[in-house]
Amino acid sequence: MAVEPATDPARDAERLSPAEDAITLTGVVRRYGERAALHNVSLRVRAGTTLAVFGPNGAGKTTLLRMLATLLVPHEGEVTVLGHRLPRDAHLVRPRVGLLAHDPLLYHDLSARENLRFYARLYDVPEADARIAHLLETTGMTARADEPVRNLSRGMAQRIGICRGVLHRPEVLLLDEPRAHLDPEAAAMAEPLIGAAAGVTRVLVTHEIEHGLTEADRVLGLRDGAVLIDAPAAQLDASQVRRLYGVTT
Amino acid sequence: MRAIAAIARKDLLVELRTKESVPAMALFAVTTFVIFHFGLDRDRLEGELAAGVLWVTLLFAAILGINRLFVAEREQGGFDGILMAPIERTSLLLAKAGALLVYLVALELIALPVFALFFIEEGFWEAVPRLAAVILLADLGLAFVGAMLASIAVHTRARDLLLPILLLPLTVPVVIGAAAATKPLLSVPLETSGVGKWLAVLALYDLVFGLLAYAVFDFLMED
Amino acid sequence: MLLTTAIALVFFYAPNDADQGFVQKIFYVHVPLAIVALIGFVAAGVMGVMHLRTRDDRWDQRSYVAIHMGVIFGVGVLATGAIWARASWGKWWVWDEPTLVSFLIVFLLYVTYYPLRYSIEDPQRRARYASVFAITAGAFVPINFIAVRLAESLVHPRVLNQTAGDMPGEMRLTFLVALAGMALLYIALVKLELTSKHARYELRRLRRLLEEEDRPSGAAAQPIATVPAKPN
Numbered sequence: 001m002a003v004e005p006a007t008d009p010a011r012d013a014e015r016l017s018p019a020e021d022a023i024t025l026t027g028v029v030r031r032y033g034e035r036a037a038l039h040n041v042s043l044r045v046r047a048g049t050t051l052a053v054f055g056p057n058g059a060g061k062t063t064l065l066r067m068l069a070t071l072l073v074p075h076e077g078e079v080t081v082l083g084h085r086l087p088r089d090a091h092l093v094r095p096r097v098g099l100l101a102h103d104p105l106l107y108h109d110l111s112a113r114e115n116l117r118f119y120a121r122l123y124d125v126p127e128a129d130a131r132i133a134h135l136l137e138t139t140g141m142t143a144r145a146d147e148p149v150r151n152l153s154r155g156m157a158q159r160i161g162i163c164r165g166v167l168h169r170p171e172v173l174l175l176d177e178p179r180a181h182l183d184p185e186a187a188a189m190a191e192p193l194i195g196a197a198a199g200v201t202r203v204l205v206t207h208e209i210e211h212g213l214t215e216a217d218r219v220l221g222l223r224d225g226a227v228l229i230d231a232p233a234a235q236l237d238a239s240q241v242r243r244l245y246g247v248t249t
Numbered sequence: 250m251r252a253i254a255a256i257a258r259k260d261l262l263v264e265l266r267t268k269e270s271v272p273a274m275a276l277f278a279v280t281t282f283v284i285f286h287f288g289l290d291r292d293r294l295e296g297e298l299a300a301g302v303l304w305v306t307l308l309f310a311a312i313l314g315i316n317r318l319f320v321a322e323r324e325q326g327g328f329d330g331i332l333m334a335p336i337e338r339t340s341l342l343l344a345k346a347g348a349l350l351v352y353l354v355a356l357e358l359i360a361l362p363v364f365a366l367f368f369i370e371e372g373f374w375e376a377v378p379r380l381a382a383v384i385l386l387a388d389l390g391l392a393f394v395g396a397m398l399a400s401i402a403v404h405t406r407a408r409d410l411l412l413p414i415l416l417l418p419l420t421v422p423v424v425i426g427a428a429a430a431t432k433p434l435l436s437v438p439l440e441t442s443g444v445g446k447w448l449a450v451l452a453l454y455d456l457v458f459g460l461l462a463y464a465v466f467d468f469l470m471e472d
Numbered sequence: 473m474l475l476t477t478a479i480a481l482v483f484f485y486a487p488n489d490a491d492q493g494f495v496q497k498i499f500y501v502h503v504p505l506a507i508v509a510l511i512g513f514v515a516a517g518v519m520g521v522m523h524l525r526t527r528d529d530r531w532d533q534r535s536y537v538a539i540h541m542g543v544i545f546g547v548g549v550l551a552t553g554a555i556w557a558r559a560s561w562g563k564w565w566v567w568d569e570p571t572l573v574s575f576l577i578v579f580l581l582y583v584t585y586y587p588l589r590y591s592i593e594d595p596q597r598r599a600r601y602a603s604v605f606a607i608t609a610g611a612f613v614p615i616n617f618i619a620v621r622l623a624e625s626l627v628h629p630r631v632l633n634q635t636a637g638d639m640p641g642e643m644r645l646t647f648l649v650a651l652a653g654m655a656l657l658y659i660a661l662v663k664l665e666l667t668s669k670h671a672r673y674e675l676r677r678l679r680r681l682l683e684e685e686d687r688p689s690g691a692a693a694q695p696i697a698t699v700p701a702k703p704n
Contacts, residue, residue, distance in 0.1 A: 421620075450618070458608075
């Protein structure tokens with residue numbers, strides 16, 4: 001059992017207390033040509049809480065996640081993550097945010113371990129080898145860590161992708177349907193890393209309505225770039241969320 | 250600096266393992282020399298003809314390598330991974346240009362001896378030190394411009410077609426400078442006059458486009 | 473108005489030097505075309521810089537039109553250059569003229585501007601990349617000119633120098649008028665196309681605003697449940 005290496009004390013000092021907002025959006029607009037991918041979106045996410053994001057395809061969910069990951073800049077409005085304004089202070093946000101999307105972002109010709117070492121260098125992760133070993137063990141991938149990623153199944157690549165996403169111990173996790181491609185066993189393994197138990201602020205995009213409502217503290221419902229639901233999860237039921245998708249039950 | 254090394258190292262590791270770019274470039278160059286032999290119906294070359302054949306071949310072989318430069322990032326999603334990392338984005342440019350430089354030098358280490366074998370009768374070894382200087386400066390220009398254009402082309406639809414037509418006009422000064430500098434070095438008897446002037450032209454090109462690529466790269470990467 | 477006068481001047485003044493021969497007349501069209509086109513290209517590069525700095529799409533429009541006109545003028549340069557070559561040396565193309573050769577390379581580069589723009593779907597990215605191209609190509613123009621000049625001067629004497637080097641007063645004046653006329657023509661055409669483009673841009677923008685008023689994507693789509701979080 002690999003020992004979890006020491007955490008970074010300098011970073012810990014910066015962590016937000018639960019009372020503060022980890023993420024704030026105010027009147028954010030993001031265009032794609034003439035269309036508005038996000039239109040006047042405002043939300044707040046308290047530190048340590050989970051925000052579930054629902055919406056049909058094209059609603060702007062991925063755009064929102066990518067904006068929080070500093071991959072997209074807002075055309076109008078304000079985005080603040082962990083106290084830093086984007087895009088101005090994106091470089092301060094990047095080490096503290098992790099995105100897990102459909103693409104595990106791994107180089108096919110390198111092994112899982114080599115991929116993780118690469119990202120560890122980019123993020124300047126302390127005691128990288130130990131951290132990598134620990135993550136590989138947690139996701140049950142130690143045995144196949146030295147084969148080219150090309151040889152791994154989709155589910156296994158996804159598990160390595162999860163390792164990559166949490167490698168640098170981000171305080172904000174951006175999850176785009178993280179359980180897709182994971183079998184129940186793998187999903188269970190990933191829980192301590194990306195689940196509610198991880199104790200970090202999470203923005204979770206999912207189509208699993210019931211699961212999302214259970215996991216979330218607040219819910220955001222998007223449709224055509226606009227916010228139609230912005231409420232605590234406890235005050236919502238599944239039928240309201242389903243209306244977002246145009247399904248009337 | 251750490252980021253540049255990390256990315257370059259990753260690229261070289263992949264290349265070492267897949268052997269995708271350099272062997273193809275080298276093979277292309279050697280085959281092209283053979284084609285030139287038949288096309289020109291010559292057993293030996295010297296002076297401007299030798300310089301021309303050499304540089305045209307090296308340039309076209311370089312395009313093969315440049316085309317592949319960002320493909321892994323694009324197809325395997327690595328762009329997001331690198332763009333989200335807490336690094337300077339220009340590190341990507343410098344790392345890719347550096348990797349490309351390594352590929353070009355590897356290409357030349359193979360292509361040049363073969364070229365001498367096929368076409369040069371005498372005086373090649375005396376020319377090598379100065380030739381190396383010309384090649385290095387030309388490679389530097391190709392590396393910067395190639396990396397920058399590759400990063401542009403990779404986001405377009407017809408990237409394999411667009412890259413050569415963008416690259417070729419832009420690298421004309423490199424060909425002019427390199428060929429003109431090489432011509433006296435491959436002449437019989439060997440001359441060295443005039444080489445300095447062309448080295449200066451190449452250096453100017455490298456400086457201008459190196460700085461330009463560095464300055465605009467952030468704008469190319471953002472979204 | 474001024475433009476028409478300028479063009480008229482060019483065409484009526486030129487015959488005053490008819491004794492110079494047909495070849496010289498082409499010269500008054502060819503060289504101004506080239507100079508204006510090249511300046512237009514470099515200006516497009518500056519507009520590209522402005523676009524990247526201000527993120528205002530109108531700079532991208534200006535850059536595009538400047539390059540577009542430059543390419544059209546460029547076709548004129550090459551055509552008149554070919555005519556001149558034919559008249560002077562009996563061939564449709566010569567490598568002796570470093571300016572012409574250098575211009576050809578620049579032209580080939582700027583022609584790639586169209587496939588580049590066309591092959592990028594994301595509109596914001598397209599504008600940004602086009603600006604980067606405009607800047608790179610703009611920087612390329614002088615460097616290429618230097619390189620080609622140096623190359624050709626080795627083998628061939630500079631013909632343009634011989635014909636244009638010492639221009640008697642009359643010829644110089646005609647030339648300057650031609651240059652001014654060409655520049656004004658360029659600017660007029662650019663303004664014309666920009667106005668039409670701008671009008672279309674504004675039309676689309678207003679239409680979009682109207683649509684949003686009729687069907688505001690935000691509020692009118694019935695919110696299902698909004699309970700905004702209390703601020704801390």
